[in-house]
Amino acid sequence: MNKVRITILKTTLDSELAGEYGIEGLGPCPMMRKGQVFYADYAKPQGFCDEAWKAIYQYVFALAHGPGRNCFITAIGSGSQVLPSAAAMTGCGR
Numbered sequence: 001m002n003k004v005r006i007t008i009l010k011t012t013l014d015s016e017l018a019g020e021y022g023i024e025g026l027g028p029c030p031m032m033r034k035g036q037v038f039y040a041d042y043a044k045p046q047g048f049c050d051e052a053w054k055a056i057y058q059y060v061f062a063l064a065h066g067p068g069r070n071c072f073i074t075a076i077g078s079g080s081q082v083l084p085s086a087a088a089m090t091g092c093g094r
Contacts, residue, residue, distance in 0.1 A: 004063045006038040006045070006056070040064070 011028040018026045031049040038045040041064040044053040 001041050001064050002066065003039045003041055004060045006040060006048075006060065008032045008034055008036040010034050 011032050011034065013026070013028045029049050029052065031047070032052060038048055040048075040060050042057075042061055044050070044057070
């Protein structure tokens with residue numbers, strides 16, 4: 001099994017949606033910071049946000065156990081896409 005590198009690219013908050021549907025005081029994830037790097041296989045890395053882990057663990061597991069060739073999985077918005085590269089990009093929707 002391979003270790004998967006997880007890099008936090010950015011944390012964001014849609015202020016309009018948060019204002020309409022979120023609880024008062026909702027902000028970007030307070031645990032994750034741009035540029036942080038974690039390594040994982042099947043277990044959540046220490047210090048990694050629980051909600052973010054729930055959003056990406058299946059991709060981490062798939063990449064760690066890989067199909068024997070490179071794959072890229074992106075799950076931003078309405079679906080996933082497989083492209084030739086060894087990476088995955090997703091968001092937690094916190």
